[in-house]
Amino acid sequence: MKLSFIKRLEEKNPDYIPAVIYGPGIENNNISINLKEFSQLFSEAGESTLISLESEDGANYFALIHDVQKDPLSGEFIHVDFYQPNLEKKVEVSVPITFTGIAPAVKELGGTLVKNFLEVDVKALPQKLPHSIEVSVAGLNTFDDVVTIKDLIVPEGVEILKDPEEIIALVTEAEKEEELVSVEENVEAVSKIEKKVKEEVEEEAEQE
Numbered sequence: 001m002k003l004s005f006i007k008r009l010e011e012k013n014p015d016y017i018p019a020v021i022y023g024p025g026i027e028n029n030n031i032s033i034n035l036k037e038f039s040q041l042f043s044e045a046g047e048s049t050l051i052s053l054e055s056e057d058g059a060n061y062f063a064l065i066h067d068v069q070k071d072p073l074s075g076e077f078i079h080v081d082f083y084q085p086n087l088e089k090k091v092e093v094s095v096p097i098t099f100t101g102i103a104p105a106v107k108e109l110g111g112t113l114v115k116n117f118l119e120v121d122v123k124a125l126p127q128k129l130p131h132s133i134e135v136s137v138a139g140l141n142t143f144d145d146v147v148t149i150k151d152l153i154v155p156e157g158v159e160i161l162k163d164p165e166e167i168i169a170l171v172t173e174a175e176k177e178e179e180l181v182s183v184e185e186n187v188e189a190v191s192k193i194e195k196k197v198k199e200e201v202e203e204e205a206e207q208e
Contacts, residue, residue: 023084101138
């Protein structure tokens with residue numbers, strides 16, 4: 001993916017936002033990037049995709065989106081940090097998990113899909129980093145089936161930094177309406193008993 005940049009603008013321009021490029025072996029480079037272009041790129045690349053930053057004068061960087069700042073009111077980007085890693089050294093980043101398919105235990109048994117993780121930490125060379133990792137929930141046929149870290153399929157050279165036995169997704173059984181009513185009745189009964197005991201204690205205290 002590519003993104004063009006220009007030298008840092010001295011005056012504020014609504015079409016551009018300030019950014020900085022830094023990393024091992026290079027001096028910090030203060031730049032400006034087009035807000036609309038970056039917003040589009042960020043929605044597609046996220047923070048785990050190596051981006052080619054290019055300028056009209058031929059300067060070129062391969063960098064990761066390291067940090068973004070947004071306006072608390074408008075939600076628009078106001079500043080971006082780009083990190084240019086050593087392409088020969090592995091880096092650790094968080095990669096989003098994309099859930100695909102329909103779990104039969106949800107569709108046929110009326111269960112609820114539980115997602116324990118929405119992203120996972122990985123380690124790889126910058127150019128090998130995946131944009132996202134897909135995981136199918138189509139194999140969740142019963143309430144006993146689970147999807148674990150070891151079920152994730154990642155590109156060659158990508159290491160997942162998590163216990164392979166950790167559960168990513170499962171389907172839980174929805175509580176039956178009568179069970180919920182029973183619980184509510186029990187709670188109400190306990191409340192009445194507690195209230196009665198409290199009144200008796202207060203009564204005894206007054207008599208003393």
